Amino acid sequence: MVVAGVDVGNATTEVAIARLSPGREPEFLSVTRGPTTGAKGSAAAADGVLDLIIRASRRLGEEPSRILLADLHPVETGLRELAADEERDLGGVAIARPVSATPSGLGAAAGRLVDLDDLTGDPAGDPVIPIVPPLDFDAAAARLNDARQRGWRLAAIVVTNDDGVLIGNRVDRTLPIIDEVADAADLSRGAWAAIEVAPPGGVVEQLADPLRLAVLLALDPSRARGARNAARALVGHRAAIAVRGEASSGASHRDAPPLATLQDGSQVAVDHAVAPPAHGAVRRVEGVDAELIDAFWAPLPAPDDDARLALALHARRAVGLAVLAERGDRVLEAALAERAGCEVVVVGAETAAAVAGASTTPGAGHAPIVIDMGGGTVDLHVGLDGSARAVAAAGAGHLVDRICGAILGVDHLRAEQAKRLPTVHVETPFILRHEDGGRTFLERPAPARCVAHLCLAERRDGSLDPLEAALPPELWARLRRAAKRDVIAANLRRAAEAVGGLPAGELAVLVGGCAEDQEVVDEVSLALADLDLAIARGDILGRHGPRAAVAVGLVLLHAETA
Amino acid sequence: MSAPAVVLATDDAELVRLVRAAFEEEAVPLAVVAPAPARAAAVRSPLGIGLAARGDRLELALATGPDEPWLVDDDPRRLGRIAARLAARRPLGELP
Incomplete structure (x- = not known):
């Protein structure tokens, strides 16, 4: 009889096809994997399972007559x-953070926002902050100089285009000028505003200080505290503008x-x-x-x-x-039975299957500790002195993806790559700086879109994928490892507490997709360092690495009872 | 040439005006020399970055690596900005 052990994970589906003969060890014919289609345990997940089985069957020339599944529990992450900034009540203060790396001038100043066209009339009594629309920089500078000569007091300037330095050089190099303000059209004309430009390499200090911001915007003391969220939102930026609006509570919209x-x-x-x-x-x-x-x-x-x-x-x-x-239905099992036209058997718990699969690692035997780190859960199985304890703890690879994605500002699919790939900073078209500070010199220049960016570096072909996050690779690497520590290592400690602790000095075999990641293995080893465990990566059937432990284990468990 | 600068090889005054504006905005030094291929301009540049016109397009070449231009653009202000940001090691922004 040919059977298919199927592990439907939250991210990956793995299928182990084997021939079972009475009195003999299972003969494994094929181990394959592909992405899980639909939620784990759902009818949609059957698509991915059947695709893998059909392709393997074609290659082998025979089809399984029985599909073996574990008792599945879905994980949502x-x-x-x-x-988020936009959800905060900024105390009636609107803010904008220009994208340009080249503002002009230095310091903070306040005035009333006006359009450049408004400077044609008699000068206003208050200092003003003209908003320059998309316009040739020489023409804009001429109009600003003309207005100054007629008595207008320019406190600062907002420039829509990337012309801040050009205009500053032609008007006044000391004036704070912010440019590339994409939402300049939304700035409220006639409103009182404050602009600050920090020196190169610096960040705004006055606008990031709630009291100083309140003074610049002439907010009364009752509103000063309300400005704290606006001030907080400007922390870390080289240039910024804050605009006084209608009073609001200023309470954090928590x-x-x-x-x-x-x-x-x-x-x-x-x-x-x-x-x-x-x-x-x-x-x-x-x-x-x-x-x-x-x-x-x-x-x-x-x-x-x-x-x-x-x-x-x-x-x-x-x-x-x-x-x-908890899963109250058996829709995946029913869908597979109907569409594959064969018997579907739920063999047992995933943890038990992982233990059986891990035992096929050369030299491992029946390891007393098996840790299965997949996309959705960290599963811990401890079997010693005839007793076995097992738990599945929510939160593993997918949760790391979500956290990495939030830091980098990318979706979870890209975050999954960012979780496992090294990064480089492309210093020049020919020089890459790595996470350890080392440099690589390229023979051919890197693509222009990668220059001065943090990039994912594909291991196989060295191709680069630029990220928008302005993080040095050394810092990103620390954050990435911290995410793995905070999720997988921390969750393993929870699981260990749940089973009453781990025996010191024993063998622990790591399986599952996350066990392919050396950083995860390092973090797990560190989390368990006090126990003096022999921590080894699984190598299922001696040739599949730490993958497919559950799929292979289901076949082995079924063979014991069939 | 020893002062750190990107080299623009042209005698086209309008081209110089547009490229110089981009360099002024980025606060990066630019030196203008007689017409030559972009690669030759890059070799003369202490920063290893050269610009030169070819037909109605502007070429950006690097002193190291292949002989062919690294980027070509029909917008001199944009390619000037890219060359200046490349010298300043800032993200290049919009590309041709």
Whole structure:
């Protein structure tokens, strides 16, 4: 009989096809994998399973007569930011942060926003901040100089095009001038505004200070505190503008975090400042329509050597959440049975299958500790002295993706690449700076779009994929590793507590997609360093690395009972 | 030439005006020399970056690497900005 052991993961589906003969070890004919189609356990996931089985069957010339599945529990992961800038009440202060790296002048100044065309009349009593529309820089400078000569007091200038320095050189090099202000049309004409330009390499100080900002905008003391969110939003920028608007409460518009209900009925906030409860403690989470086996959350990591970035990440109040749900249906099993036209058997728990699969690693035997780190969960199995304990903890590779994506500002598919690929900074078309500070010199120039950018570096062909995040590779690498530590290593510690601890000095075999990532292996090894464990990566059937442990294990478990 | 500068090889006054504006905005030094291929201009540039007109287009060449231009553009202000940002090691922005 030919059977197919199928592991439908949250990210990847793996299929191990084997021939079972009475009294003999299973003969493995094929191990393949592909992306999971649809949610784990859903009918849509059958597409990916059948595609893999059909392709393998064609190659082998025979089809499986039985499909073997594990008892599946779906995991959902997501990331929620409770404090995106646009959601904040800025205390009646509008802000803009120009994209240009070349503002002109230095310092902070305040005045009333006017259009350049408004400078044709008699001068106003107040200092003004003209807004220069897309216009030739010589013509704009001539009109600004003419207005100054007629008595207009220019406090600062807003330029729509990337002409700030050109205009500054022709008008007044000391005036703060911000340029490339794409939303200049939205600035409220007649409103009182403040502009600050910091020296090269510096960041705004006066506009980022709530009291100084309130003074510049002539806010009364009752509104000064309300300006704190606007000031906070300008931290870390070289140039900025703040505009006084109608008074508002200035209270932070603090979206309430979802609440998690624990088994004892108490509730905790799913918040970046709240540690997730112990494994299995959460029964429900607001907004998730399912009874839960486990829930885990993690904040964005904070670099301990970069207070400015740490503050910016903290202010986002972002939290990545993973929930492991009970599954009340068998729609995947039914879909597979109907469409494949063969018997579908649920063999047992994923953890048990992972242990069986891990045992095919040469030299491993029946390892007492097996850690399966996949897309959705960290599964821990401890079998020693005739007893076995196993837990599946929500939150693994996908949650790392979400956190990496939030830091880099990319979707989760790109984040998945960013999680596993090294990065470089393209210093010049011929020089790459690596995460360890080392340099590579290219024979042919890098693409122009990569220059001065943090880029993902594909290992196979060396191709570069530029990212928009302005992070040096050394810092990004630390954040990436911290995300893996905060999710996978932290979750493994929760799982270890749930099984009553791990025995010291034993062999632990790592399997699953995350076990292919050396950084994850390093973080796991560090998390378990006190236990003096022999931590080894699985090599399923001696040729598949740490992948396909569950698919192979399902076949082995089934062969024992069939 | 020893002062750090990108070299523009042309005698076209309008081209010089447009490219010089881009360099002024980016606060990067530009030296203008007699017409020559962009690669020759790059070799003369202490920053290894050269610009030169070829027909009605502007070419940006690097002193190292292949002989052919690295970028070609029909917008002198834009390619000037790219050359200046390349010298300043800033992201290049919009590309041709």
